[in-house]
Amino acid sequence: MVAIQNIFREHAPAYLEKYGDRMPRNHRSVIDAILSCRTPACGMTVYECAGCGKHHHIFRSCGNRHCPACQNQKALDWMDRQLDRQVPGPYFMITFTVPKEIRRFFRSRQSIAYDALFKASSAAMKKLVRDGKFIGGDVPGFFGVLHTWGRTLNYHPHIHYVVAGGAWSKDDNAWHPSRPDFYVPNKALSRICRAKFRDLMRDAGMSRLIDPGIFREGWNVNIQPVGAAEQSIRYLSHYVFKVAISDHRIVDAADGTVTFSYKKPKSRRTRYMELDAQDFMSRFLQHSLPPGFMKVRYYGFMHSCSGVPLENVRASIEMMHAFELVVPETPRDTREKSGPTCPDCGGELKYCYSVLPHQVPEYRGPG
Incomplete structure (x- = not known):
C-alpha cells in the first residue's frame, strides 16, 4: 500500500x-x-x-x-446519526446523474452547477410527491449526497438521495405512504429536473454556455426501492467524508507512474489502472469541492429546521400500521470510543x- x-x-x-x-x-x-x-x-x-x-x-x-487520512471517524459518526433518524417503512435510493455532454460545464463552474443540481432535483421530487396520484403529501423526507467520481477517478457528478417512502400532509396531519415498490414516475422526474435546471441556468445568465440540445434529451434518473434505509445509509457513509480514492487502493507508485485497483459495476474481479503521476494528481484534485460547499443536504422532515417533528412522523406511521411496522434495530458497535x-x-x-x-x-x- x-x-x-x-x-x-x-x-x-x-x-x-x-x-x-x-x-x-x-x-x-x-x-x-x-x-x-x-x-x-x-x-x-x-x-x-x-x-x-x-x-x-x-x-x-x-x-x-479532501485528505484521505482524516475522515474515517467522521463517516462512522455521520452513519450512526442517520441510522438513528430512520422512520418505519420502505425507502428508495434515487440517483440523478449529470449527462456527459454537460460535465465540462459542471467542472468549470462547480459552485453554481452543483447547487443548481441539488435545487432542481429536490424541487422535482417535491413537486411529484404533492400529486395525489402518487403520494399526496407536502412534506417528504430525504437527504442527498453529492458524489463526483467514478471508480477510475473520472469526472462523473451525480447525487444520491435516500428517500423515505411517503410524505407528511399538513392538510390532514397524517402520513401518506408510497407503494413499497414505487415512489414517483421516473420519466416525469427526469423531465421536471431537467426543466428546473434549465430555468436556474437561465436565471443565472448561464444559458448561452450550454448546448440547448441537452434540454431536449432525457436525463439519467434511477429510482430503486431499497427496503429499510440501513443499507443505503451504510453505502453512502463511504462517500460523505471520504475522498475519491483511499490509500488501500494504491498498489504501486514508481518511475513516475501510479497504479491503483478498481472494480467495474456488478463485477467482483479486481482490475488495475496505471496513470502518469501528474495525471493521477489531476484526476484526484478535480474532485475537490468549492470552499464551503455543502455536499450533504437534508430536506422535508429530515431537515433539522423542519416544522414537522420526526417523532410525529414516526408515531403516525406506526399507528397507521397498528404498531406492527417499526424502525428496524440496526447492529452497532456498543463499545465506548477509546482514546489513543x-x-x-x-x-x-x-x-x-x-x-x-x-x-x-x-x-x-x-x-
Missing part, C-alpha cells in the same frame, strides 16, 4: 510548476493540506501514558475534508498540551 501523501510529496513540485499559475485556488489548498497532514506544519499534541508515565508526541492531522493508547505498554494516553505549528520547529523533544 502506498500513501497518497507520499505521491504528492514526490510529484507536487513538478505539478505546481506546470499548473500553478492556472490551477483553482482550492486545488492548491488541498495539496498544501495533504502535504502538511501529520507533520510539524499542523502542530503537535503531547500525551502522557497513565501506565508507564512516558510522554508521546503526536503530530496533528490537517482536518481537510501507549504503543509500549497499552496504557491510556492522557492529554497534556498542544504545540502550535509555529512552535514545533523549536521543539527538541525529551532528553
Whole structure:
C-alpha cells in the first residue's frame, strides 16, 4: 500500500510548476493540506501514558475534508446519526446523474452547477410527491449526497438521495405512504429536473454556455426501492467524508507512474489502472469541492429546521400500521470510543498540551 501523501510529496513540485499559475485556488489548498497532514506544519499534541508515565508526541492531522487520512471517524459518526433518524417503512435510493455532454460545464463552474443540481432535483421530487396520484403529501423526507467520481477517478457528478417512502400532509396531519415498490414516475422526474435546471441556468445568465440540445434529451434518473434505509445509509457513509480514492487502493507508485485497483459495476474481479503521476494528481484534485460547499443536504422532515417533528412522523406511521411496522434495530458497535493508547505498554494516553505549528520547529523533544 502506498500513501497518497507520499505521491504528492514526490510529484507536487513538478505539478505546481506546470499548473500553478492556472490551477483553482482550492486545488492548491488541498495539496498544501495533504502535504502538511501529520507533520510539524499542523502542530503537535503531547500525551502522557497513565501506565508507564512516558510522554508521546503526536503530530496533528490537517482536518481537510479532501485528505484521505482524516475522515474515517467522521463517516462512522455521520452513519450512526442517520441510522438513528430512520422512520418505519420502505425507502428508495434515487440517483440523478449529470449527462456527459454537460460535465465540462459542471467542472468549470462547480459552485453554481452543483447547487443548481441539488435545487432542481429536490424541487422535482417535491413537486411529484404533492400529486395525489402518487403520494399526496407536502412534506417528504430525504437527504442527498453529492458524489463526483467514478471508480477510475473520472469526472462523473451525480447525487444520491435516500428517500423515505411517503410524505407528511399538513392538510390532514397524517402520513401518506408510497407503494413499497414505487415512489414517483421516473420519466416525469427526469423531465421536471431537467426543466428546473434549465430555468436556474437561465436565471443565472448561464444559458448561452450550454448546448440547448441537452434540454431536449432525457436525463439519467434511477429510482430503486431499497427496503429499510440501513443499507443505503451504510453505502453512502463511504462517500460523505471520504475522498475519491483511499490509500488501500494504491498498489504501486514508481518511475513516475501510479497504479491503483478498481472494480467495474456488478463485477467482483479486481482490475488495475496505471496513470502518469501528474495525471493521477489531476484526476484526484478535480474532485475537490468549492470552499464551503455543502455536499450533504437534508430536506422535508429530515431537515433539522423542519416544522414537522420526526417523532410525529414516526408515531403516525406506526399507528397507521397498528404498531406492527417499526424502525428496524440496526447492529452497532456498543463499545465506548477509546482514546489513543501507549504503543509500549497499552496504557491510556492522557492529554497534556498542544504545540502550535509555529512552535514545533523549536521543539527538541525529551532528553
